[in-house]
Amino acid sequence: MLEVSQFNDRVTCVKTASPLGGQAIMWVYAYQIGDVVFDAGCANAIDELRAYKRMNPVNRVVVTHNHEDHFGGCSAFLPEADVLAGPVTLRAVHKPYELPEFFGFVWGQPPPVKQARCLDESTILVGDYQFEVLDLSGHCEEMIGFWERERRWLFSADAVPLPSRKQMAMPEENIPKMIMRMKEIRDMHVEVLFDGHRGPIEKPQEHIEMRITFLAELHQQILRMAEEGKSLVEIKEVLGFPEPWYLPNTENRFAVDHLIRSLLEDTV
Numbered sequence: 001m002l003e004v005s006q007f008n009d010r011v012t013c014v015k016t017a018s019p020l021g022g023q024a025i026m027w028v029y030a031y032q033i034g035d036v037v038f039d040a041g042c043a044n045a046i047d048e049l050r051a052y053k054r055m056n057p058v059n060r061v062v063v064t065h066n067h068e069d070h071f072g073g074c075s076a077f078l079p080e081a082d083v084l085a086g087p088v089t090l091r092a093v094h095k096p097y098e099l100p101e102f103f104g105f106v107w108g109q110p111p112p113v114k115q116a117r118c119l120d121e122s123t124i125l126v127g128d129y130q131f132e133v134l135d136l137s138g139h140c141e142e143m144i145g146f147w148e149r150e151r152r153w154l155f156s157a158d159a160v161p162l163p164s165r166k167q168m169a170m171p172e173e174n175i176p177k178m179i180m181r182m183k184e185i186r187d188m189h190v191e192v193l194f195d196g197h198r199g200p201i202e203k204p205q206e207h208i209e210m211r212i213t214f215l216a217e218l219h220q221q222i223l224r225m226a227e228e229g230k231s232l233v234e235i236k237e238v239l240g241f242p243e244p245w246y247l248p249n250t251e252n253r254f255a256v257d258h259l260i261r262s263l264l265e266d267t268v
Helices: 043-055 087-094 101-106 175-186 205-227 232-239 256-265
Strands: 002-006 011-016 028-033 036-038 060-062 082-085 123-126 129-135 144-148 153-157 192-195 199-202
Touching: 002 043, 011 043, 011 199, 028 192, 082 087, 175 205, 175 256, 205 232, 205 256, 232 256
Parallel strands: 036 060, 060 082, 153 192
Antiparallel strands: 002 011, 011 028, 028 036, 123 129, 129 144, 144 153, 192 199
């Protein structure tokens, strides 16, 4: 599935998803400014992305991180566009990891893009826009965002969690670092947060603060329980976080245990 909307006369929102019963399972956003697209959507929408490209020329695709919902559609923009990514992300774009069946259904298996090359620039120029490339790692080992300082726009990928109360995580997520990144973003006084799943959020301070507060308080609660001698299993029982129906289908890619472990063990 693909839906296109205009945030304003310069920013196009390109939403991709896989359908279930005629509805999107979960939208993921790419953004086009001029001839540049930030992120590429999911592989299950490649045919729609090719049709989009025919009407909207794209010369560069810049990928934020190595999750399949953000780089899966890169091949749709070939051969006209250069595909650029950081060194860790580039490995996945060149040789995508094999998805478990559930995620293949939700997003689609990304085709390899051998032509992709490393993003070396610290600033991406698009017409009169200057996007500073920022380190937003935390959600995964390497994630970048794009900061237009004059307009106070931040293309933040998945730096700000989708739920206000994040209650599960992936093994690669460093939750203390995610909290730190969100505090950094909050202190930038962003006017528009171009989120990877919610779309553009204007004046996002309350949105960000809600997520910081929940995770920071949860962090302290978990550390106190650990100091009392509680095990990870016991901490999980005390928290009592509900586990959604689909969790077993993720083959341990998503789990409450990963969230607790990160808050106990990871540092910034």
